[in-house]
Amino acid sequence: MSDTKATEAGRTLSPTTGESVEVTGSRDKLGVWMIIVSCTTGTIALLVSYAYLWSLNVNGAWAPTPGSANWAPVWPFWVIFTAMLIATLIMWNGYRSLREGKVGAMKSAALLSSLLLLGAFIGQIFQIARFPFGPADGAYASATLWLAIANGIWLFLAVFLTAAIFNRTRAGRVSVENPNHARLVAMFMTYLCVAAFLGCVFTTVMQESPNTNSPPFGTFSQ
Amino acid sequence: MSTAVAIHEEAHVPQPKQISKPGGLLRRTNFLTALISGVVTAAVFWFVTDKITSAVAGAGATNSMALPSGLNINITMMYIGWVIGFMAGIGAFAGPIRWFLGHDLTHADAEYMAGKDMGREKFWKFTTDHKVVGIQYLVVTLVLFGFGGLLAMLIRTELGATWTEVFNPNFYNSIIGTHGIVMIIAMIIVISGPIGNFIVPIMCGARDMAFPRLNALSIWLLIAAIPPLVSNLLMGGIRDGWTVYQPLADQAPIGMIGYQICIITFAFSTGIASVNLITTIVRMRAAGMTWSRTPILVYGILGSSIMGLVWFPMYQYSQILALSDRTLLTSFFVPSSGGSVWLYENLFWLLGHPEVYVIVIPATAGLLEYLPVFVRKPLFSYKLAVSGIFGVVGLSAVVWVHHMYMTGWAPQSNYPFMMSTEMISIPFSFLVLVILGTMWRGKPWKRLPMMAVYAVVWNKVIGGITGVYLSDTPVDQYMHGSMFVVAHFHYMLMGAGLFGAMGVISYFFPKMIGRYLDELWGSIGFWTAFAGFQITFMSMFVAGLQGMPRRVLQFDSLFNISNWISTIGAYIIGIGMLIFLYAIIDSWRNGIPAPDNPWGGKTLENFTSTPVPHENFPVLPVVTSGPYDFGTPDPYELADDAIMQKTEGAEKVSARS
Numbered sequence: 006m007s008d009t010k011a012t013e014a015g016r017t018l019s020p021t022t023g024e025s026v027e028v029t030g031s032r033d034k035l036g037v038w039m040i041i042v043s044c045t046t047g048t049i050a051l052l053v054s055y056a057y058l059w060s061l062n063v064n065g066a067w068a069p070t071p072g073s074a075n076w077a078p079v080w081p082f083w084v085i086f087t088a089m090l091i092a093t094l095i096m097w098n099g100y101r102s103l104r105e106g107k108v109g110a111m112k113s114a115a116l117l118s119s120l121l122l123l124g125a126f127i128g129q130i131f132q133i134a135r136f137p138f139g140p141a142d143g144a145y146a147s148a149t150l151w152l153a154i155a156n157g158i159w160l161f162l163a164v165f166l167t168a169a170i171f172n173r174t175r176a177g178r179v180s181v182e183n184p185n186h187a188r189l190v191a192m193f194m195t196y197l198c199v200a201a202f203l204g205c206v207f208t209t210v211m212q213e214s215p216n217t218n219s220p221p222f223g224t225f226s227q
Numbered sequence: 228m229s230t231a232v233a234i235h236e237e238a239h240v241p242q243p244k245q246i247s248k249p250g251g252l253l254r255r256t257n258f259l260t261a262l263i264s265g266v267v268t269a270a271v272f273w274f275v276t277d278k279i280t281s282a283v284a285g286a287g288a289t290n291s292m293a294l295p296s297g298l299n300i301n302i303t304m305m306y307i308g309w310v311i312g313f314m315a316g317i318g319a320f321a322g323p324i325r326w327f328l329g330h331d332l333t334h335a336d337a338e339y340m341a342g343k344d345m346g347r348e349k350f351w352k353f354t355t356d357h358k359v360v361g362i363q364y365l366v367v368t369l370v371l372f373g374f375g376g377l378l379a380m381l382i383r384t385e386l387g388a389t390w391t392e393v394f395n396p397n398f399y400n401s402i403i404g405t406h407g408i409v410m411i412i413a414m415i416i417v418i419s420g421p422i423g424n425f426i427v428p429i430m431c432g433a434r435d436m437a438f439p440r441l442n443a444l445s446i447w448l449l450i451a452a453i454p455p456l457v458s459n460l461l462m463g464g465i466r467d468g469w470t471v472y473q474p475l476a477d478q479a480p481i482g483m484i485g486y487q488i489c490i491i492t493f494a495f496s497t498g499i500a501s502v503n504l505i506t507t508i509v510r511m512r513a514a515g516m517t518w519s520r521t522p523i524l525v526y527g528i529l530g531s532s533i534m535g536l537v538w539f540p541m542y543q544y545s546q547i548l549a550l551s552d553r554t555l556l557t558s559f560f561v562p563s564s565g566g567s568v569w570l571y572e573n574l575f576w577l578l579g580h581p582e583v584y585v586i587v588i589p590a591t592a593g594l595l596e597y598l599p600v601f602v603r604k605p606l607f608s609y610k611l612a613v614s615g616i617f618g619v620v621g622l623s624a625v626v627w628v629h630h631m632y633m634t635g636w637a638p639q640s641n642y643p644f645m646m647s648t649e650m651i652s653i654p655f656s657f658l659v660l661v662i663l664g665t666m667w668r669g670k671p672w673k674r675l676p677m678m679a680v681y682a683v684v685w686n687k688v689i690g691g692i693t694g695v696y697l698s699d700t701p702v703d704q705y706m707h708g709s710m711f712v713v714a715h716f717h718y719m720l721m722g723a724g725l726f727g728a729m730g731v732i733s734y735f736f737p738k739m740i741g742r743y744l745d746e747l748w749g750s751i752g753f754w755t756a757f758a759g760f761q762i763t764f765m766s767m768f769v770a771g772l773q774g775m776p777r778r779v780l781q782f783d784s785l786f787n788i789s790n791w792i793s794t795i796g797a798y799i800i801g802i803g804m805l806i807f808l809y810a811i812i813d814s815w816r817n818g819i820p821a822p823d824n825p826w827g828g829k830t831l832e833n834f835t836s837t838p839v840p841h842e843n844f845p846v847l848p849v850v851t852s853g854p855y856d857f858g859t860p861d862p863y864e865l866a867d868d869a870i871m872q873k874t875e876g877a878e879k880v881s882a883r884s
Contacts, residue, residue, distance in 0.1 A: 020242050021332045032437050032510045039502040043536050050544035050574055054559060057570050066558070066565030140555040144565030147557035151548065169327040176329030222562045 017182040030185035037189045041196045048200045051155055055148040055207050062214035063222050067144045074138035076212050077149055081132040082205045085156065088125035089163075089201050092118040093194040096167065100187045108174060111187060115171035118194075119164055126160040129153060145212070152204045159197050166190045242333045250339035251325075253318040258351040261316035265451070268312025269305045276304040300554045302462070302481050306455045306488040313451040314444075318353040322440045341439065343841050353447060355439035358839055361425025361739065363446045365732075367453075368420060369808070371413035372725075374457070378406035380801050383763075385780065387794025389787045396780050401464020401482065403778060408456065408469040408486060412493060414720055415535075415582065416449070417728040418589035423504055423528045425739050429832040429839060430522050432513025432848045437506035441499050448496035456489035458482075468778060470579065473560035473571040477552050484553065487546040494543035501536035504528055513831065515850035522830045522854045523612050527592020530620040534581045534588075537624075542578035545571055569636040576627035584623045586720055588616055590727030591658050591687075594680050597734045598665050599855040600828045601677040606855040607664030611657050618654025626651055629698050633707045641700045648698035652691060659687060674826075675749045679730020682757050686722025690715060693768070711771025714764040722760060729753060729807065736811075737825035741838040742818030748810035756803025762796030830854045 017026045059067060069075055099114020133153050138146040170190050173179045179187050248254060280300060314320065325331070332340070341356040342349030349359050381402050385393045394402065424446075428436055436442045459465050463480020476483050508529045512521060548559040549571065558564035560571045592612075599606045606612065628637070628644035662684055671677050693715040696702045706712060733753075736744040770789040775782055782790070824833040829852075835844050 020334060021337050023334070032506055035510055036438060036502050036506045039505055039536060040498075043498045043502070043540055046537055047540035047544055050541050054544075054548065054570055054574070057573075058559070058565060058567060061567055063562050063565050063567050066563070140551075140557045141564065144558050147551070147559050147566070150555075150557065151551065151559075165327065169329075172327060173329040178329050178331055222567075 019183075026183040026185060030183070030188075033185055033189055034192075037192055041193065044196065044200070048155075048203070051148075051152060052203055052207055055152065056211065058144040058148055059211045059214050060216060062216040062219040063144065065219050067214040067216075069138045069146055070142045074142040074146065076145070077132075077136050077138070077208065079205075079209045081128065082153075082208055085125045085128050085132065085160075086198070086201045086205050088121050088128070089160070089194070090198050092121040092125070092163070092167070093191065093198050095121070096170075096187070096191040096194055100184060100191050103174075103179070103181060103184045103187060106181050108181065111179065111184075112171060112174045115167050115174055115187070119167035119171055122160055122164045122167055126157065126164055129157040129160055133157065149208055152208060156201055156204060159200070163194055163197055166193065242335075243331055245333050245335060246330060249333070249335035251336065252321045253340060253353055256316060256318035256321075256353060257348070258317070261313045261447075261451075264316025265309045265313030265454075268315070269309040272308025272311075273301055273305040276301050298481055299484065302484045303488070303550060303554050306484060309455065310448075310451045310488065310492050314447060317447050319444055319447060321353075337439075340443075341435070341841070353443045355435070355443045356841070357424050357428050357436045357439065357442055358739075360436075360442050360446050361421050361423075364416060364420030364424055364449075365739070367446070367450060368413055368417050369811070371409055371453070372417075372804075373808070375406050375409035375413055376801060376804055378402050378409065380797060382406060383794040383797035386790045387797075389782075389784070389790060392780065394780075397466055398464065399780050400466035400778070401460055404465030404468050404471070404486075405456070405460060408465070408489075410720070411469055411582065411586075412456075414586045414724050414728075415497065417586075417725070418593055418731055419500065419504070419528060419531055419535075419585075420446075420449075421739070422524070422593065422731060422735055423500070423532075423589070426735050426832055427504065427525055427528050428507055428511070429738075429835065429843050430525055430830050431508060431511055432516060432831045432844070432850065433507060433511040434842050434844065434847070436503050437511055438503050441503050445496045445500040445503065448492055448499070452489045452492035452496065455485040455492075457485075459485035470575060471549070472575075473549065473552075473566075473568045474562070476549055477561060484550065487550040487553075490546045491543055491550070494539045494546075497535050497539050501532040501539075504532040505536065508532075513848050513850050516831075519609075520850055520853050522596055523606060523609065523616075524589075524592045524596035526613055526616050527589045527595075530592075530616045531585050531589045533620055534585050534623055538578040538581045541574050542582075545574035548574075569631075569634065572631055572634060572636065573627070576630045580627045580630060581623040583716075583719060584619050586724040587687075587727075588619060590683070590724050590731060592616065593731030593734070594683055594727055595658065595661060595665075596830070597676055597731070597826065597828070598662060598680055599857055600826050601672040601674065601680075602666055602669030603672075603857045604665060604669050605853075605857055607661050607667070609853075609855065612661040615654040615657030615661065618657065619651060622647060622651040622654065629703070632700050632703050645698055645700050649695055652695055655691060659684060659691075675744065675746055675753065676730045676734035676826075678750065678753060679726055679733070682753070683723050683727045683730065686718050686726060686760075690718030690722055694719065706771065708776055709771040710767050710775045710777050713777050714767035714771055717760075717764050717767075722764070726753075726757065726760075729756075734826065736814070737821030738832055738837060738839065740815055740818070741821055742814055743821050743825065745810040745814045745818060748806055748813065752803050752805070752807030752810055754803070755806060756800050759796045759799025759801075759803055763793045763800060764796070766790075766792040766796060829856065 018024065019026055019029050022029060061067075095114045096118045099111040099118070102110035102114065133150065136146070136150065136153075138149075140146060140150055167190060170179055170187050173186060280297070322332075337355075339345075340354065342352070342354040342359050343356075345352075345354075349356070350363060354360070381394070382399075385399055385402075393399075424436070424442065428434075459482030462482040462485065464482045465471060465486050466479055467475040467483075471479075471483065471486060508521075508525055512525075548557070551557045552560055552566070558566040560566045560568055562568065595606060595612055625647045626644065628640050629648045632641050632644075662680060666680070693711070697706055697712060697715055733744045733749055736742075766789045770786050770793070773786060773789065775786040775789070821837050823835065823837050825837070827833075831848055831850070832839075834848055
């Protein structure tokens, strides 16, 4: 990661490495893509776990324990996702404005995006605390809880990143000459939106297991 | 971040304001502060968690987020505290905080962090220079092999002493599990760590890795991951093998948490290292180093990094969810409340099998890298080698189910996966063919690295052929869970992976350390270990064919003889490895100083002086020819104009004392 402080022969140079920011930016972009690939595999692991347990309904214990627990309301997932989506669009808009020379718009976008994501993060914690089930209330509860926890962790990271972009834009590190970090954060937020969207779809569409007559699998208890 | 000097001298880039002395907080942090911070933070996390869980339990809370109290969650939080505290104590968080606040590194900061002019102290700090990180990886790898090897000796002692029980059965099982995972970790990093970090950037013609701070982060995360794993032996151990299948792991003692925290942390380390290596290789190769001029070792590291990047999160999540089952009482893998043990096995083996190739591909590519140097011939069918590497990378995604033939999961899938597993032997055999083709009618220069080639070909053929048998579902029904399987995977992982790594390290040792590895003691150690290896595992094949199950403490007297022979072989391996270790340590201190081009190679690391200077190259090289353009069959003709990959400005670059 580097910043912009000097130009030579029309090129903006990073003070840390002395290379052109196009060079460091291209490197950073590939690095973020690789991180997204890795994170995607992790997201797939969670989604596959959800879908697998949903389809198998092991020992008929997918659904929340009747009487003491229930399915989670779907709308909070979508509200949080919508906040993330708006924050991401704002971030991209800020980046586009920065490319057009509007530094103030980038600052505003980063601040607004950060606040929206902070709201979504608080909402995520609130949602987890208000789930109508406990972690031990069946496989659905486990899978849904972890989708929410993972989203909460991503939201925390996104708040950190967008707030950093706000700070860095104020400090002149993110600038018209070197907008790379703003773009990288927007890229990563786009991935988070896709992951959150898939989580919303899964928790909305896959509640009652289609396997209503699952065979007993045993308990493997000691 | 050491990519600055040469460019700065020319460009005079204005610097941000230097807030404090270069390095800032990192001037005060080192391994000792990391240890202290780790222990203190672990204690604080334990104390706070204990108070919170006690309070929740005391309040009789029954809402959804009332966490189950008890030892599991306390131990988990203690380990998490250890990792966070250790990383804070080494200074890993200084960079992100500075970045957050908009205080970027100055050039002086970057030079301090790269350990310029720092002396040996840099090896104990959060140093970003890739060469320092490479040496740190080498030392950590040797320590892990020493520990894992010691456990192997204990296992064989128990199995060889057929007249008595040496260890308590539970402790024996713990030794098995710990040996397995320690060796797997060591094997994963043995090439990608030391060689990938030290040599690959130089071989690519770069001044450093793409992300030097992430590079330091990866090694220190690895170091932070080890104590939780080792400490499991004091807390009931890992009794379920390195695979820690569910629901055994869920019912295991608290030592299992150390395993889980270790793997979660190690997966972060591996992911970060993979991102760094891939970006360095793709973006930072020297001008003129097209893909067809890229050394084969670089391809091997690239393929290995891709597999690690894509598949490690599966393994990581399998452990996160397993830990959640223990601490939060979720039920991902607990069948009584809707979980599935098959889910665990799928997530685990989605990395578990590609990991074999993560280990073997870099070792094989390393052999292919130096083989042309020792036979003074071009690499036979460079494109076949590249396609072999990426064929393995591609097919590695569709072979994991062969570990689950006998579990009852989706029996219809057994035959497709049998086919895919057998198919992966095709690209793998490409690599063996390239080795044989390169050696064909050559006049090998008989030095220690070259000896490793012969050893690996032998081991790989045996490991590969027995692997084809095991991938057959009908054969696997008989062999599954037997010592035959143990012998097979040792032939692949140790026979091809570790012996290959010994060759690769002995080849690059002069460049990394500045001294040749002692040929006499190195060879004695290598061949002693090789002989012991054949005795140990050939005998184990016999035991397996006789029907001896794996992971058992007591067995029928029918298997006594093969176990005695295996144990004798294991002790011989131990002696050989100790001799090899002596050769490394002695050569490190007293070895013959190496010239800039220790073996007469043509790749770029041979263009710079030995020891490698701070910025790797005074002037960045431009590549104008392939890495294996050997025209002369005489390995002793070391005239520079005949042996080096041609570059512009080579006079400057190759100037040496």
